[in-house]
Every structure is written in structure tokens, then in C-alpha cells.
Amino acid sequence: MSYFDVASSAPLHPVARQALRASLDEGWADPSRLYREGRRARMLLDAAREAAAEAVGCRADELVFTASGTAAVHAGVAGALAGRRRTGRHLIVSAVEHSAVLHAGQAHERDGGTVTEVGVGRGGAVDPDAYADALRPDTALACLQSANHEVGTVQPVAEVARACREAGVPLLVDAAQSLAWGPVEGDWSLIAGSAHKWGGPAGVGILAVRKGVRFAPQGPLDERESGRAPGFENIPGIVAAAAALRAVRAEAAGQAARLRELTDRIRTRVPELVPDVEVVGDPVRRLPHLVTFSCLYVDGESVLHGLDRAGFSVSSGSSCTSSTLTPSHVLRAMGVVSEGNVRVSLPLGTAEEEVERFLDVLPGVVRDVREKLGAPAGPTEGAAESVTVDAMGLTCPQPVIELGKAIGKVRVGGTVHVDADDEVAAVDIPAWCHTQGQEYVEAVARPGGGARYTVRRLV
């Protein structure tokens, strides 16, 4: 078995396991009590806070432990917005933030606030100038992830932080995906993170708020963790989380170099081994361990099942694998193919042989799914001037498969019309055109629902 999905959750680091076991005996009491067991728990908590703060790059009294990364994001966004309510109620997020940030933004909108989503380029990064343009006099808070969780693209946090600082707006950085690799650069105001992403246990997040940042915790009062994270402290988890963060940082440089070589290999070899694949995300400014690609004419779920049977655990941003049946908002914002999407995120210490075996297995898995779905075999010469495809009622990846087959029936310069009502088609048909070098002409709403998509054959 090869587990290639640390971006979802990393196995517990051995150092974390050891720290957890030790602190189960020492850290179960209430750290606010004055007796021996309480003082011992308090000492563990204080030491963990010092260690975590050093790794994050802040003062110990600026950092609290939350119940999860999600809780850290929710508390951070709500507290920072409330702290600057007099300035205004405008929030800026990037379009590719983690759902925890986007959901916090939606809650803010339901509460009467306004949110601007800053778009990203095809590589998944925001443009710092475009981000700066979104800053307004009534902007209370800006959010930008340190690196994207689905495609690994590193965001220009330092540049955006500078623009925010000049505008007097605090910047909250969701650093969940990057804290294992190093501190966040630049002049950030708040940071949120999640221990189970760096090899710590589940149930621990961190929220750092720089001194001087106006912050008003929301929700019912609670005295613990400076009033910013309610509930009895999970000290064994916190101790293990801090220990894991130190441990992964100690090996980060070496692991980053090794894993970057392996993900580069995947980036290069997958398009050679599998036809009709788009590798997505910035090829250079990216996390070392994460690579994402989309395979045309397959559904992500079938590919994931095939890889699981072959012993590989990976993730997908395709609609078919999520409960909501909408494609990843990240891939959509980037304008890249969402169908047949595969995210590989390698754990520390991944062996070269595992990656080679993955590259051996992948082509057969994709081929099998394509055969089953009747995907187009390859480019053919067509003669028709125009072909219309009825893909109404068909779901991802069928509309694109039908388009792929139809394009082979028209001459170069001819057009294909696809009638489809699957929401994903609106993302995947333009993205297909981009990867295939064909011209995406337009989408026109159909009276009965769905849309007619028009594509012109160029090659």
C-alpha cells in the first residue's frame, strides 16, 4: 500500500506518537488548577506553545491552540472581522482558498458583510496587483492561503502582505498546507494551521494573531486560550502537535529536495505515459510533495477506485468523487480540466520505487476506465461541416467524451455543438478546448435548460 494523500491527512509522525504517549500520563489535568497535576499540565501546555510559536515565527502569547485547522480559520476570520467592524465589513479572499475560508466568508455575507473573491491564473496563483486592487477603505480583512491544497501552487503571500500592510488591512494566511515546510514569509497578521496536515494528531489547530491586530473573539465567552479557543485544552494532542512540527521542520530541507524530484518526475512522465492529460498547478512555485493532473474522458471516482485496487491512495477534485457533485472550486477558478482529476501528495520518506510503481500502474488504470466509457481513441480525419451532439442528461465525463468523438467527424474549421445540462460541462468543455488546441466559441443557454456549447476544430 502506498498512501499518497498527505494533503488530506498525514499519518502520525513517530515523534508525535512518542510525545502523545508520554503526555497522556502528564497532561490530562486541568491546566488552570493550582495543584500538582494542574501545574504539570500547564507546564506541558506552555512548552508546547513556545515550540509551536517558534516554528510559526511569532511570540508565544500570540498563538493559541484550537480544536482543528477549520476552527482556527473560523475563529480567526470571525475575530478579525469583528475587531475591525468600525472600519467596514468587506472581506477579501482568493477564489482558491480552502472551503473553511470560503465558508467563513459565506457566513460573513449571510451576516450582512461583503466578500470579494480574487481570481487566479491558470497556474492557480493570485496576481499580487489584482489582489491589491481589491483592497478598499472598508476592507476589514484579507485572506490568502500560503499554498493551494489541491494543486500545490505557492501564493505570493509576501507581496500581498506588503500591499495589505500599506492599506492598513490585516492579512490572514491559511498555512495549513505549508507549515510543515517552513514559516510563512512576509508581514502577515494572522495565521491558521492544522496539526494533522504536518504529522501531528487530529484535533489540534493553531491560530496566531500578531500583537496590535484588532481581534474580538466571537461566540460565547470562554476563558481558555486567551478567550480565542473555547473548550478544555487537549494537552496530549497539543504536545504531540508541537513535537511533530519541530520534527518535520528538522527534516524539511532534505525531504523537500527528495520529494520535489519525485513530483517533478510525475509531472514529466504522466503526460508521456497517458494521452490527453493536463498537469495543473505552477510547475516551479509549488509545494515540493504535491502534484495534480487531470485525465480527459474518465471520471475521477473510477480512476481512484482503480488506483486503490492497485494499492495507491490518492485524492481527486473531480465532481464525481465529492458528495456535492460539483467540481472543485479550485480547478474551476483556474479554468483547467476537472474531470479525471488526480492529486498525489507524497508523505515524508516516500520511496522512489513507490513512485515508479505508481507510474507503471496509472496508464493501465486510465486506459481501462476510458475503454469502459467509450472514450475517443485518438485524432481522426473528419469531413462534416458541423455535428450536433445531444448530451442532455449525461454527466461528467460523458459530455466531453461525446465532444471528443464528434470533433473527429468534422473537418478542420468545422464546428461541433454540444447540448448539455451537466454543470461540469461549463468548466470542462472550455478546458478541453484549451488542452486540445481547439477553439471554444461560445455557450448559449438553451430554452429548456442547460446550454449549447460550440467548438471549432483547429487541429
Add this chain to the structure above:
Amino acid sequence: MSYFDVASSAPLHPVARQALRASLDEGWADPSRLYREGRRARMLLDAAREAAAEAVGCRADELVFTASGTAAVHAGVAGALAGRRRTGRHLIVSAVEHSAVLHAGQAHERDGGTVTEVGVGRGGAVDPDAYADALRPDTALACLQSANHEVGTVQPVAEVARACREAGVPLLVDAAQSLAWGPVEGDWSLIAGSAHKWGGPAGVGILAVRKGVRFAPQGPLDERESGRAPGFENIPGIVAAAAALRAVRAEAAGQAARLRELTDRIRTRVPELVPDVEVVGDPVRRLPHLVTFSCLYVDGESVLHGLDRAGFSVSSGSSCTSSTLTPSHVLRAMGVVSEGNVRVSLPLGTAEEEVERFLDVLPGVVRDVREKLGAPAGPTEGAAESVTVDAMGLTCPQPVIELGKAIGKVRVGGTVHVDADDEVAAVDIPAWCHTQGQEYVEAVARPGGGARYTVRRLV
């Protein structure tokens, strides 16, 4: 060392430790993923939910795991209030709820809702009829703890639940202190609990919401745990929590009988061994492992330090031991002495010898503090008609010490006036009169601040 404060936090049960260790290997992955590690995590989570639901007495799909008992209370109160917003915005709580419930109520008030606090008798229990009288047509939610965390009094939950059911109002029961001992009786609608109180790990709470109860989760959307508990599931903690609950339940009947005998011994012997002590809480309808008493003429902090030096870890609801410097709202609502308050809550398996040693040590600890503070030695015969004591600027327990000394200077039928501005005097002077058999006449606000308390000597 004897740790006598499980009502704050219990040491991890051996079964929980074992379950935690095992599930660290099996339960770190994302249970929403379809690959092997995710399916394994999901199975652990499902099994833990079944086990916890059985212990709570509900269906598995009615129970979610939260990040703490506090989180369960906050989410439960907010969700139930929002679910019945159309009915009204009135919330009922008892005056002796845990601060998590009271703080949720305060947040509701800040948000424009109204809260009724139902008082308690000297034993700490609400009167079911008085509670029922508080129900109104616009009551959205009622809250009542199963048993009090400071004095151990068991509340008449079944009776109150019946009244709520008749009025069509859901009842949320904070069962944090009692779940180790058995399911909550009666027709409750929501239950909140906290694993570290029953020997599970910190970082896990439970929230059960009966089918049919209108519930609208508040805060940002999150798909996990039926949308009721945001953040990545802490599966090893959850597995350990469920295992611990089953384990403590299996031994509950035997332990309850043993510990009840030991706490009965404390209830009987402490007043024999230490003069001027009030044992508080209901002597019969109470948790088996918990006993609370207040010692006149001492401050809780000094007694706790003395007991800690002698090897006993206990808790106190006295103002001097809390960061807020206000006495326990529970003791205040009961109208009992708050000074020199000591709560003993025995862990499972407490040895009889430990309790005997506690009874050996306690009188000396209290005597030493009293000597240091100059407490009144005992009843003396006085001759004066009236004595006025200036206790302005003095803090607990000094105003009561001065009163105790002054009462010895007046004749039976004579009066003592105490001028004091310590907030605690308003609680402790009437309570002192009650325990000493003296008449509390009145308190009159003084022009310069504080109050003049008048006491008549009866014995």
C-alpha cells in the same frame, strides 16, 4: 498523591489509552475518502458512534462528536435556538448550569434574545414546578444539567423534561458530570457531554439531537459530523472516548456504591472533625463520587495549597481561587457559604485509606489557615448592645472573620453591623448567619460604596 478532582478532569482510563494507541495506526486518515485508509477510519468512526449512542441512549444518527463538551453545549444551544427562531427567542437555564451554558445564554442575550434563570433551593436543585412556570409561548429552548458540577446535586430532569414536552419546548441536558454513571433519564431532546470527564481523552465532546428536534447549525458551513461539528474528525480521540464510556459504564454500579460510601463518610465526618463547616449539596439525590463543603474563616486558596502540600488535589468554588475573583455562581445561587470551599470528587477505584488520610489531614490544614488569619476561636459571651465592624477594603474571608469575632462581643439579642465592600460578603454574610443560627437582618448600600450588613445575635 491523591487526585480528588475528577469533576474537573479524569485521568485517562486504561481502556481509553489502549483504544487510543490502537486507533493512532488505523484512524488518522480522512473518513470521507474512498480509499483503504479512509474506509478504515470511517469504520472506526461509525463503530465509536454506535457505542457512544448506545451509552447515551439515542440512535447513532442522532449523535455527533464535537471538539469538547463546551463546543457541544455552544453548538447545541445555538443550533436549537436557531431551529426554533420562528417560535421565539426565549431561553431558560437553571442558575447553577456550567459556565459553558450560561455563556451561551449571554451570547444569546447579546444577540437580542432573552434568558430566564430558574433559581435553586439550598440543596442546589431546581423545583420542577418553578422550572415549568418559566416556560412561555415564545420559549425556544430550555437547558438543565443532569447533575451539578460543583456540589453534585442531581437535577429533576425527567420531571422538567415532561413539562417541556407538554409545552412543546425542547430540553437540552448538559450531562457532562453524570454520563459516566448512566444514561440521562426522561424525555430529553438534546444532550451534551465531555469525554475527559468520564476518563476519555480531552478534545472530544458529544452532542445528541433527537430526531424531530428542529436544529439549524450556526456558524460557517462544514460537511463533517452532519454539519453540526466543524473540523477534521479526531478519530483516535473519539474511539478512545467511546471505549472509555463503555468501560466506566460496565463498572458504574459497583463503583457508585463504593464511592457513595466514601463520600458519605466525608459528609458525616468533616463537620465532626472541623468546626464551622457547612456541607453543601443534596445529601441523597447526588452524584456518588462528589462532595462539597465550605469552611468558615478561611480562604479556599490557602486550604487548597495546604492540601496540595499534604498530597491532595481538590478544587474550590471560592472566589480566591478563580481568576475572576467572584465566588462560584453555583454556591451563590444556593445561598450557601462560598468561603473556604472545597470540592472533593473521587476517581474510580479510590482506596478507603486515601479518604481516611484526607480526613486525618484536613483538620490541621484548616486550623493552620484559621490561625494565620486570626479566625474567632469559638463562641464567647458578650455584653455589648451593638458593635460596628469596619471591613471596608478587606476581602474574603476577612469580613466574615471580623463578623465572627464581633458576634462574641454582643449579648444575645444584640446586633453587629459590618461595613464591607467585598462583593463576596453579600453571599457569605447571609450564609454565615444561616449556618451559625444567627439572624441576618439586612444589607443597606453605603453612600461611599459597599454596604452595611446587620446581623442579630440569636445564640
